[in-house]
Amino acid sequence: MAAKLPAWAGEMRQVFKSGSVSQFLIHGAVYDLVLYKNSKGEIVFLGLKQFLEQVMLQSFHVVLRYDRGTGIQVVKGLQLFQAFLKSYDEWNGTNYARSPAAIPY
Known part of the structure; x- marks a missing residue:
């Protein structure tokens, strides 16, 4: 059913x-x-x-959740999300993937 x-x-x-x-x-x-x-x-x-x-x-391969208390949480697909951030950083000259505090585990 x-x-x-x-x-x-x-x-x-x-x-x-x-x-x-x-x-x-x-x-x-x-x-x-x-x-x-x-x-x-x-x-x-x-x-x-x-x-x-x-x-x-x-x-979905990647699922994110956000609330004001805990910030962004990767519920599903952490490795894919980190790979995306690394590519984003390389393209934009940012530092999101290298900042562990940016992604609570």
């Missing part, structure tokens, strides 16, 4: 698949729970962060 997404998540997935956006911003009630019917047909509650990372962004 295929997993069933909430209506808003289905809309979000369609927007991503269209290629019109590559990022989004969530603000407000970020600690909400999402009612989700998984591939086994079980109805479960997932925290919003968990739902986004494990369900909605599962196919």
Whole structure:
């Protein structure tokens, strides 16, 4: 049985698949729970962060999270992100990849 997404998540997935956006911003009630019917047909509650990372962004190679308290966190794809930063640094003469404090682990 295929997993069933909430209506808003289905809309979000369609927007991503269209290629019109590559990022989004969530603000407000970020600690909400999402009612989700998984591939086994079980109805479960997932925290919003968990739902986004494990369900909605599962196919993405790199996933970043940001909040004012902890800054940017690499949730998935740390090596790819660091390789990107290194290339970015070489092109722009910056120092982001060599600054360990810039990327909390």
